[in-house]
Amino acid sequence: MAKGQGLTTRTEDYAKWYGEVIEAGDLAEHSPVRGCMVIKPYGYALWENMRDVLDRMFKDTGHSNAYFPLFIPKSYLSKEAEHDEGFAKECAIVTHSRLIPTPDGKDLMPDPSSKLEEELIIRPTSETIIYGAIKNWIQSYRDLPLLLNQWANVVRWEMRTRLFLRTAEFLWQEGHTVHATAEEAEEETAKMLGVYADFLENWAAIPVLQGRKSESEKFAGADHTYCVEAMMQDRRALQAGTSHNLGQNFAKGFDLTYQTQEGKLEHAWTTSWGVSTRLIGGLIMTHSDDKGLVLPPKLAPHQVVVVPIWRKDAQKDDILAYADKLVAPLREKGIRVHLDARDKMQPGKKFYEWEKKGVPLRLEVGPRDMENDGVMTVRRDTGDKAPMAREAFLDGVQATLDEIQATLLAKARAFREENTHAVDSYDRLKEIVEGDGGFCRALWCGSDACENQVQSETKATIRCIPFDEPEEKGDCIICGESNEKIGKRIVWSKAY
């Protein structure tokens, strides 16, 4: 994208648009390390806001934060067979602890004598290292439930990466809980999925489908996986968060046992759940437009930006003093406001910049406004521009921000509904998937064979078996067998 011009539009090239929005919004950039990104201050501020809200939600549901090591002894990974198989092919491995100069003295190489006794895996997820530690914390049913969360970075050596959506290293939170009964573990798994759905809809303004993953899509090592799925503006699905009921699989692998009230020794029941910096990608692809980022007020680093305008230097001090009559009251109301007092920059340039950065509400204050005790307001979501009296603006600003938040959610929900189709034949499924795309609600027999066939022929996958689908008996659109095992429509879509 050339500076001083517009972005590639979504219809021209969606992937290119996505990259340009990130660049123009100053969120992140590629690092010299393959598949890794540098999250810039503005992008990190967005992540911090997400993190703070989620962290509060986790604590309100009884969880405590802890921190476990980045390195996992290789042997830990082989204690849960499915888990091992699921992650082994994308691990970074530490083999040495020291560098020495090469024989020609021009480079460095691992010192053969520093080869580790046991190689260390850089965590792709922390179940194994956490169970290794907490099995010693739990002896009695009185020690349960154990409700932990960790904010951390993890590494998965992915083949193809995209900023935020799939990077070799990413930031996330991973909840890990241990329970005395299967019922409690199931309740926890469902509860945390609900927390994610709440966060996504009410804070990120991203409507989500809640549901269960098919056997082939579930987390490696889980009994079953629940997920929240969102639709991006190119009508592809994004798995925004997952919550896994791990049953006793990991407890057995790590000998995580507790003594019951009756004095018997039993394996515990565990869960894990996570969301990552991928959510930033989801936020971008849900709300942003051809002018750049559009951020929901509840998560935006700056909810309001004030651009002062002066014609002559002599006016500058007066205008800035007047701008403060907006900025100070906004701060008092707890609104995140930024005054852009940069000199030697034309107002128009600032307008474009904050538009690209997705600030929900822009205020322009110049001599005319100062004279009228007014302010010019511009909404990022609709582009609506309106002059207002200062006091009236201040009285209504929170309501305006709430309305922007609600508008974004409603718009995203309407888009998803428009692009969700009830599909009753495989031909129709292919037609949609190969055409505009979207979510296809269809009957499915529950077999891997049908799932694999669709995936290899169309690239679409089963995103989830939604909770809120009504019961519906009928024949699988692929093989024609009865769907009695599933008993309702499931959702197919291409996904990120």
Added chain:
RNA sequence: CGGGGUGUGGCUCAGCCUGGUUAGAGCACGUGGUUUGGGACCACGAGGUCGGCGGUUCGAAUCCGCCCACCCCGACCA
């Protein structure tokens, strides 16, 4: 890991085919001035081991060899 492509100031690229003083342009950046209600203009200025190593040559960004990195398209995935 297969197929394709690209490596030259912060960014986008020209120069390479046909080797020849001091490697260019636009954007961005700095200073000064005029500007400022939707991306300003003028002047001056700073910034480069031309991805790395080796070879050919009097001389290499340019030719040859090897290596590395990144990007795009596939198979795999939060």
